[in-house]
Amino acid sequence: MTIxxxxxxxxxxxxCTFGSVSAIKSVSxxxxxxxxxxxxxxxxxxxxxxxxxxxGIIPPSxxxxxxxxxxxxxRGPKDAFKAGxxxxxxxxxxxxxxxxxxxxxxxxxxxxxxxxxxxxxxxxVNRDATxxxxxxxxxxxxxxxVRELSFIDRQMVEIARAVCIDxxxxxxxxxxxxxxxxxxxxxxxxxxxxEIRNLKQFASVIFISHRLDEVLRICDRVIxxxxxxxxxxxxxxDVTREELFSAMAGRHSQESQKGHARSPKxxxxxxxxxxxxxxxxxxxxxxxxxxxxxxxxxxxxxxGSDSVMRAMFGAEPHDGGEIKxxxxxxxxxxxxxxxKAGLAYVPAExxxxxxxxxxxxxxxxxxxxxxxAAIGPIRLxxxxxxxxxxxxxxxxxxxxxxxxxxxxxxxGNQQKVVLAKWLNSKHMKVFLLDHPLRGLDAGASETVNAQxxxxxxxxxxxxxxxxxxxxxxxxxxxxxxxxxxxxxxxxDMTIDSNLSVQDVLEKMV
Amino acid sequence: MDKRKLLHGDWQGATSWVVILALxxxxxxxxxxxxxxxxxxxxxxxxxxxxxxxxxxATLVILMxxxxxxxQGIMGAAxxxxxxxxxxxxxxxxxxxxxxxxxxxxxxxLGLLSGVIHTLFRVPSFVVTLGTWNVGVxxxxxxxxxxxxxxxxxxxxxxxPTRLTLGLPNSFWLxxxxxxAGILLIGFTQLGRGILAIGNNEPLAxxxxxxxxxxxxxxxxxxGLLSGFAGILATMQLGSGAPGVGAGQLFTxxxxxxxxxxxxxxxxxxMVRSALGVFLLILLNNGLVLAGVDPNYQSxxxxxxxxxxxxxxDWPQRDRLRVAK
Numbered sequence: 020m021t022i023x024x025x026x027x028x029x030x031x032x033x034x035c036t037f038g039s040v041s042a043i044k045s046v047s048x049x050x051x052x053x054x055x056x057x058x059x060x061x062x063x064x065x066x067x068x069x070x071x072x073x074x075g076i077i078p079p080s081x082x083x084x085x086x087x088x089x090x091x092x093x094r095g096p097k098d099a100f101k102a103g104x105x106x107x108x109x110x111x112x113x114x115x116x117x118x119x120x121x122x123x124x125x126x127x128x129x130x131x132x133x134x135x136x137x138x139x140x141x142x143x144v145n146r147d148a149t150x151x152x153x154x155x156x157x158x159x160x161x162x163x164x165v166r167e168l169s170f171i172d173r174q175m176v177e178i179a180r181a182v183c184i185d186x187x188x189x190x191x192x193x194x195x196x197x198x199x200x201x202x203x204x205x206x207x208x209x210x211x212x213x214e215i216r217n218l219k220q221f222a223s224v225i226f227i228s229h230r231l232d233e234v235l236r237i238c239d240r241v242i243x244x245x246x247x248x249x250x251x252x253x254x255x256x257d258v259t260r261e262e263l264f265s266a267m268a269g270r271h272s273q274e275s276q277k278g279h280a281r282s283p284k285x286x287x288x289x290x291x292x293x294x295x296x297x298x299x300x301x302x303x304x305x306x307x308x309x310x311x312x313x314x315x316x317x318x319x320x321x322x323g324s325d326s327v328m329r330a331m332f333g334a335e336p337h338d339g340g341e342i343k344x345x346x347x348x349x350x351x352x353x354x355x356x357x358x359k360a361g362l363a364y365v366p367a368e369x370x371x372x373x374x375x376x377x378x379x380x381x382x383x384x385x386x387x388x389x390x391x392a393a394i395g396p397i398r399l400x401x402x403x404x405x406x407x408x409x410x411x412x413x414x415x416x417x418x419x420x421x422x423x424x425x426x427x428x429x430x431g432n433q434q435k436v437v438l439a440k441w442l443n444s445k446h447m448k449v450f451l452l453d454h455p456l457r458g459l460d461a462g463a464s465e466t467v468n469a470q471x472x473x474x475x476x477x478x479x480x481x482x483x484x485x486x487x488x489x490x491x492x493x494x495x496x497x498x499x500x501x502x503x504x505x506x507x508x509x510x511d512m513t514i515d516s517n518l519s520v521q522d523v524l525e526k527m528v
Numbered sequence: 529m530d531k532r533k534l535l536h537g538d539w540q541g542a543t544s545w546v547v548i549l550a551l552x553x554x555x556x557x558x559x560x561x562x563x564x565x566x567x568x569x570x571x572x573x574x575x576x577x578x579x580x581x582x583x584x585x586a587t588l589v590i591l592m593x594x595x596x597x598x599x600q601g602i603m604g605a606a607x608x609x610x611x612x613x614x615x616x617x618x619x620x621x622x623x624x625x626x627x628x629x630x631x632x633x634x635x636x637x638l639g640l641l642s643g644v645i646h647t648l649f650r651v652p653s654f655v656v657t658l659g660t661w662n663v664g665v666x667x668x669x670x671x672x673x674x675x676x677x678x679x680x681x682x683x684x685x686x687x688x689p690t691r692l693t694l695g696l697p698n699s700f701w702l703x704x705x706x707x708x709a710g711i712l713l714i715g716f717t718q719l720g721r722g723i724l725a726i727g728n729n730e731p732l733a734x735x736x737x738x739x740x741x742x743x744x745x746x747x748x749x750x751x752g753l754l755s756g757f758a759g760i761l762a763t764m765q766l767g768s769g770a771p772g773v774g775a776g777q778l779f780t781x782x783x784x785x786x787x788x789x790x791x792x793x794x795x796x797x798x799m800v801r802s803a804l805g806v807f808l809l810i811l812l813n814n815g816l817v818l819a820g821v822d823p824n825y826q827s828x829x830x831x832x833x834x835x836x837x838x839x840x841x842d843w844p845q846r847d848r849l850r851v852a853k
Contacts, residue, residue: 076735097737112735114728116795121721125736137718 025088026051027191027223033082035068042068043247052191055215055224057238059231061267061460065247066227070197074106075099087190100126103192105181107199111173113165120148120161123180151183156217170320171207174199178214182222194218195225198458200233204319205488205524212237229460231260243267268462285310287346289480290331290449295340300326301504308449308480315483315491318501319527324484325367328451331482332364333357358387361448363441365455373437376426380436381407383425388444410439414466431463438470450474450481457486468494488520500526545804549811556815563818570697574690576810577703580803581758582781584710585751587802590785591727592744593794594646594653596751599781601664602638603759603774606631608671610760611769615682618675632756638664639752643745668771679768686767699761706754710799723747727794783834784809
C-alpha cells in the first residue's frame with residue numbers, strides 16, 4: 020500500500036454570497052503537486068472571488084479549504100501566505116518606494132528580538148529575499164528600489180514574493196497568477212511562460228488569463244467558470260480553443276470575420292505624422308492612416324509607441340517633426356483642439372485616464388460629445404440617460420443601469436462605456452486606441468473589436484496599439500513596428516498577407 | 529543593507545542642495561558681509577532648531593499622505609504648560625523635569641487624538657488637525673489668562689538654547705538629535721517602513737497586512753510630541769510663555785518639506801531632504817533681514833521667494849497631464 024500524498028489544494032463545496040447575490044454557488048477543486056491549472060471565464064464569472072478566498076482577502080460563506088491536507092480558515096492575507104498560498108494579483112501590487120527585498124518580505128515577520136521590538140532587520144530581509152529570487156532564477160539586486168525596475172522585473176518580484184513560503188510550514192506552495200500577462204508585452208510573456216515551467220518543479224500553479232491560446236499552451240488542465248460555477252474541467256490536450264470559448268460565453272465565437280478587404284475611403288490621410296521626434300522617447304517616426312484604415316503600432320514597453328500616440332492626441336509635447344490632420348499641418352496641438360478636430364483616444368490606463376469612476380455611466384458617455392443629450396449649452400439628465408441607454412443596448416453593457424457609478428462596472432463593461440463616449444461623436448475622424456483590450460474577457464473583446472471595425476467602416480482612421488501581435492495581424496491594414504523609439508519595420512497587410520507573429524517579434528527585439 | 533544604499537533615496541540630489549545653500553550664502557554675503565559671519569551663522573542655527581524639530585514630525589505625517597496643521601496650537605499649549613511648571617514670574621512650584629514630561633505629554637496626547645479621530649472616524653487629517661490646532665491655542669489661552677506675563681526667571685534655562693557646546697548652540701544640538709532619530713526611524717524601523725508603504729499605496733498596505741491604523745496613530749502621536757518639544761524650546765528662546773509662540777512655523781515647515789521634494793500625496797521624500805529645506809528657508813529669511821529689506825515688505829518678499837522656489841523645484845516634474853490639487 021502506498022501512502023497517498025494529500026493534494027496541494029482541496030476545495031470542497033465552496034460558496035460565497037454578497038448580500039443576496041451569490042458570486043460562487045458551489046465549487047469543488049483538487050490540485051496536485053506540480054500541476055498548472057488554467058482558470059478561465061468571462062469578467063464577473065467568479066474567478067476573482069475564488070482568488071480572493073484563496074488569498075484570505077474574503078472568507079467563503081460555506082465550504083472547506085484544505086491546503087496540503089490541513090483544513091484552513093483564513094482571517095487575513097497573512098494566514099493564507101503562511102499556509103503556502105502566494106498570489107500575484109491582477110494589478111501590480113508592489114510598493115514602488117520600497118526596495119525589492121522589502122516587497123518580497125512583506126508577508127513575513129521575523130521572530131528575532133530586533134523584529135519584535137519593531138526594528139527593521141535589513142540583513143535578514145535581504146538574505147531571505149536573495150534566496151527567494153534565486154529560487155525563481157531571477158538576477159535582481161534585492162536592494163534596488165522597485166520604482167527603478169521594468170514591468171517584467173516587477174512581475175518577477177511578485178512571483179518571488181509569492182513563492183517565498185514560510186519555511187516553518189513546509190509542504191508544496193500554491194502560486195496563483197491572476198492575469199499576469201494582461202499588461203505584458205509579447206516577449207515578456209515568453210519570459211513568464213518559462214518561469215511558470217520552472218515553478219512546476221516545486222509548486223502548483225493556478226493561472227488565470229483571458230488569452231485562451233496562452234492558457235492551452237501553458238496549463239496541464241483548464242477549468243472554465245461561468246456564473247459562479249465550474250462548467251468544464253479537462254486536460255488541456257483534450258480541449259480546443261473554440262470549445263473553451265463557447266463554454267465561457269455560452270455561445271459560439273463569431274470571430275471569423277477576418278477581413279483585409281477594407282479599402283480606404285479617401286487618399287488624403289486623416290492623420291499623419293512626419294519625422295516625429297521627442298528626445299529620449301522616439302525619433303523620426305513617420306506614418307499615415309487613411310480614412311477607413313486600421314494602422315497598428317507594435318512595439319515592446321519603452322519602444323515609444325504609447326508616447327507617439329499621446330503626442331498625436333496632443334496629450335504630450337514633441338520636439339520635432341509634424342502632425343497633419345486631414346492633410347493640414349497642425350501647430351500648437353492640444354487635447355481640446357484634437358477633440359475638436361475629431362480625434363478620439365482610448366488610453367491604456369483606463370481607470371486613471373479613461374473614465375471618471377465616481378460619475379454614472381451616463382455621465383461618462385455624454386462627457387465629451389453630449390450629442391442628443393445637449394440642447395445648446397444645457398445638458399438634460401433624462402436625455403443623457405436616453406443616449407446612454409441606446410449605447411448600453413448596442414454594446415450589451417452589464418448591468419443594464421446607466422445611472423450606476425462607472426467604477427462599479429467590470430473592466431470590460433467600463434471599456435465599452437469609454438468607447439461609447441467617443442463613438443457618440445457624429446464625426447469621428449481619427450480613433451486612437453492604446454491597448455483597448457487590456458484586461459477584457461473574450462466576449463467584451465469581441466464587442467470592442469467589432470466597434471473598432473465599425474468605426475473604421477464608417478470612415479474613421481484607426482491607430483491601434485494592440486495587446487498582442489495576433490491582434491494586430493487580425494485587425495490591421497498596416498503594421499508599424501517600433502523598436503527603441505524608431506520604426507524598425509512596416510508591413511502592408513494587403514501585400515504581406517502571410518506575415519507571422521515571429522516575423523514581427525524579430526523586428527521588435 | 530549598508531547605510532549609503534539605504535539612504536540613497538533620501539540623499540538624492542543632496543549635493544545640488546549643498547550647492548544651492550552655498551549660493552544663497554554667497555549672494556547674501558555680497559549684499560551684507562555680516563551674513564557669512566560666525567555669529568550670524570550660529571544665529572541661523574538657533575533659528576533653525578525649532579522648525580527642524582517640527583519638520584521631522586511633519587515629514588512623517590506627509591510621507592503617509594496626510595497632513596498635520598496642528599503644529600502651532602500644540603506648541604502654544606505645551607509651551608504654556610512647561611513655563612507654568614518651571615521657574616517663572618508668576619511664581620508657583622518648579623517641577624523641574626516633570627515640566628518637560630507633562631508638556632511633551634500634552635503634545636503627544638493631542639497628536640494621538642488627531643490620529644485616532646482621523647483613522648477611526650475617517651475624517652480627513654486636514655480637518656482634524658485644524659481642530660487640534662485650535663484646541664491647542666484654546667488651552668494655551670486659558671492657561672495664559674489675564675494675569676502677569678509668565679516670563680522665565682531662571683537665567684540658566686533662558687540662556688541654554690543659545691549657549692555653545694563644541695562651538696554650536698545647544699538648541700541646534702537638540703534639533704540634530706531629533707533629526708537623526710527621524711532618519712533612523714524611517715530607515716531602520718518597521719514603523720518607518722510602514723509609513724512609506726502607506727504613503728505609496730494605502731489600500732495595498734491594508735491588503736498586505738500592514739497595521740495601517742496603529743501606524744497612522746503613532747505617526748500623529750510622534751508629530752504631536754515633537755510639536756510639544758518644539759514648543760518648549762521656542763518658549764525658552766522667547767523667554768516667556770505666549771499662546772502664539774509657534775506663530776509662522778507652519779508656513780516654514782510645510783513649504784520646507786515640499787521644497788525638499790516630499791510629495792504631499794505621500795510616499796516620496798525623507799528627513800535629510802526636509803532638513804535641508806528648512807535650512808534654505810531660514811537662510812533666506814535671515815538674509816532678507818540682513819539685506820535691509822523694509823520690514824513691511826519682508827513677509828511679502830519671503831512669500832514670493834517661496835513660491836518661486838517651489839515652482840523651480842517642481843519644474844522637472846511638470847507634465848501637462850499631471851494633476852495638481
